[in-house]
Amino acid sequence: MAATIKDVASYAGFSIATVSRAINAPHTVSPIALEKVRAAIEVLQFRPNALGRQLRTERTGLIGVILPTLANPVFAESLQGIDDEASEAGYRLVLMTTQYDAVRERRAIETLREQRVDGVIMTVTDGNSNPLLDELEADSMPYVLAHNDTACRPSISVNNRRAARDGVRLLISQGHRNILMLAGSLAASDRARQRHLGYCDAMLEANLEPRAAIEVDFNTDRLATDTLERLTVGPDHPTALFCSNDLLAMMVMRGLRAAHFEVPRDMSILGFDGLPMGELLSPTLASICAPNRAIGAQAWQHLLAQIEAHLPTAENTGTDLFKYPRRGLTLQHVIRIGATIAPLQRTRDAAADMTDQSEPLKISPRGR
């Protein structure tokens, strides 16, 4: 059906070797031959079969990308960042999503390795103690983690712990003392765990008692009512929420609004990720911004460096590894001040532990 290099060769009146050279190293072929080959290719609509080449050269130009989901724009952005650069460099991406499932992570890697991808960029549930990654290293398969922050593996991310700490510090500086953290499944995200540590850091250094993160299922599009109650009812309800990601923050905002809780008057909200859409909300979402696209782009750069260090041409000296450190790279986070954060008003609840009760009390609305 489709023309092969053989067809081109016989049509052009040369051997397949010459055709191959005409394609891959035109300068090593006589102008006459080159022209004839070109013509033959044109006429026969020859399209080189990448599989043949890849089988032979042991390089595919394919990069595996493993992400939890594309429903969270964080990963879509990051993916776009990877694609921008990788496609420029002539690589193609094979995408697999895991839905935060470790089993699917394993399968994805397996599949990609069978496909002989030249490298893998991924965001995993746990970047540290991960046998999958150990295997990759043992087999010296180039890989880079994106978003996972771990010092001991090649990874590109913000310092999640410190970023969270900085964010929660901001809330504290605004007078908030009863601050809760919300997260998706902690088990499914080492980022969330890091962020919770950062939350704890900030709380402790202010002599506040850190609380366990409230885990929220944000695959559904609605906040569970018991969660909502916990946030809004009772004398002890928090005045500020630190949400482990912006999507969650947005969901919470909607839930609060439905419960007639006004943000930021009745509750300050701080997100994490810095999704552009957060600025389009009203009130605009305060968030700890990670440079998601840059994370993808940098992950690519690091992967490429590893791939090139792997090439037979480059001698695998320690210099290469030094030039392109195989260990974590931390990108800078930025706190985006947004209208979802306000200084604490001394409401009845928030003023509970204050001595001066003389100021006019504002009644917090009750949910439900």
Place this chain on the structure above:
Amino acid sequence: MAATIKDVASYAGFSIATVSRAINAPHTVSPIALEKVRAAIEVLQFRPNALGRQLRTERTGLIGVILPTLANPVFAESLQGIDDEASEAGYRLVLMTTQYDAVRERRAIETLREQRVDGVIMTVTDGNSNPLLDELEADSMPYVLAHNDTACRPSISVNNRRAARDGVRLLISQGHRNILMLAGSLAASDRARQRHLGYCDAMLEANLEPRAAIEVDFNTDRLATDTLERLTVGPDHPTALFCSNDLLAMMVMRGLRAAHFEVPRDMSILGFDGLPMGELLSPTLASICAPNRAIGAQAWQHLLAQIEAHLPTAENTGTDLFKYPRRGLTLQHVIRIGATIAPLQRTRDAAADMTDQSEPLKISPRGR
């Protein structure tokens, strides 16, 4: 380095054929052999090389996906829809983005064909008169368009024209008469053109004069000031905007807000796409919703049908083509009522062409 089927064969004490069978058709192999092969695979950490198999079988299990960008969640959603189903069926996605560039579309298809993908799902700038697609058909390469709506090609989409008409009708039914449409580059999107036609349909049937779409560069994150002026200044400024997509609508909302134009009091806004995040805005964004994820999923189903019809096993009768029509499939759109739309208040501007001027006038705020 990596073990091959030969290594496994010799380790297990069988021929490579038996190993191959043990892998691909275990039931055709004696239990003893099977066990020995399994053990060998285990010990040698054998990972079958997909390239060899693909070269031989002429099937890769790879699906090309070509999308304009992932920065627009519409496409990220759609991609997730594809991935959900395709990965389930054991296929992998090779992703390429075009940034709405026809040249990149062409290159992407070329690259994917060289990689011998089993089929392609794509969203192109122009689904109708597109030589690329003619080529694909000529070579009987399975493909499906997603989001592009065209009757004459395999495509999955909403009826963009009718959907837009329905949306604009809603605006008209709310009393709006001066309605403008905003779009990204019309040249880069047949969807936008279809939607503009729908806008015109609705305007004409109400005896209103349709206007040319205002093209907005929404790659930048800010609305150009001259565009903004056009929307807000003068006695003739519109009272409602139909935006060709939700991202644009959100950008416009922000621009208007910055100009102290309040939505929907001073301007009603209707988007297109039905991005989930629109419901998290405040006011919640009214939008014509396309089932983006379902579009991706359906595109996959149709592609799979084509691929299977292509298989040597299935006889290529007309029945197959009848069962899985190669032509466009239209999914239902839904208009999401949102708080960005309000009945027209008879402001000074909007009431200009009305005879009854006696009602109290509300002064529209002036931007800048």
Place this chain on the structure above:
DNA sequence: GTGAAAGCGCTAACAG
């Protein structure tokens, strides 16, 4: 500058 030939890793007749 060009061609012959080997072989990348695998599957699929075919023969036994």
Place this chain on the structure above:
DNA sequence: CTGTTAGCGCTTTCAC
């Protein structure tokens, strides 16, 4: 049930 063999399409020595 198993082994032998012939390629899939390409690159790449190695001669000439």
